[in-house]
Amino acid sequence: MEKTDIKSLDYEELQQFMASLGEKPFRAKQLYEWMHEKLAADLDEMTNLSKGLRKKLKETTDYTSLEVVERLVSGIDGTEKYLFRLSDGNVIESVLMRYHHGNSVCISSQVGCRMGCRFCASTLGGLTRNLKPSEMLDQIYRIQQVSGERVSNIVVMGTGEPLDNYDNLLKFIRLLTDEHGLNISQRNITVSTCGIVENIRRLANEKLQITLAISLHASNQEKRKELMPIAYKYDIHEVLDATRYYFGQTGRRITFEYSLVGGVNDTEEDARELSALVGDINCHVNLIPVNPIKERSYVQSNHAVIEAFKNKLEKNRINVTIRREMGRDINGACGQLRKSYMDEN
């Protein structure tokens, strides 16, 4: 019989599950508290559950608890990178970033990724599998436990395309924002997508207050195709229309992520085209100096080019920031810690 992944169950589902084991409703409440509020790493920590019940749970359930394989702490800004092992032996990475406004964790949503963005190390081995809601949650739970610090902001921007794992993502968000769990505000959650149009619209219809970030990375369809294979499926204008729809349904300002790649998408003409593309959208553009990876020949735009690009957007009344590089000394780029671990093993 397949074991139940109890950390992925919402409270109602957990009540039903406990009833199926012949347990009283208050046991579901205790168990939920241990998992999502006290962040227990193990069933044996749950000391107010009888030994008999814990034994029953061990026999019937899978208790997701990620194992920390590596934790790197930046000497520059305190950023922490975590490499976690899942119960099936796969590894994933997550990042804790410390800002003035609070601690932010960037999580992975899949093991690997099948989207093939040309500048990204996470996709080099393709997609292995989706992460379960419990595996997304536990990245945050473990980091909060290990660092001993409260996490207030979550970005789903690590390895994986979250909208390619839609149902698990939604369940994860519901559990994360539950008042009986970590109770993170929807407004403090950002989900980043390379632009899966039908799921952006589906997400808009959920009318959540989360921030939608679009990996745009190009100022026109042709250039986007060179950098992101997903552009062959969805035209850039379809993606932008979906973001207009998202804003219409939720009132949430859109974030556009734009990785500046030296000589590829960083010219003045690109800045002009980009301004025209997103000028009518209530948005914010986040410029990201691309992180070079050795498997690709892309290079970072130089400092003056980045500043000029930003100025051009500002002149066109676009809200824009340059993303501060965090944890530069600990193998910064997304997916690289996991990749070097896998190469070695």
Ligand code: SF4
């Ligand atoms: S940038 Fe995101 S969507 Fe694109 S390949 Fe990397 S992980 Fe996947």
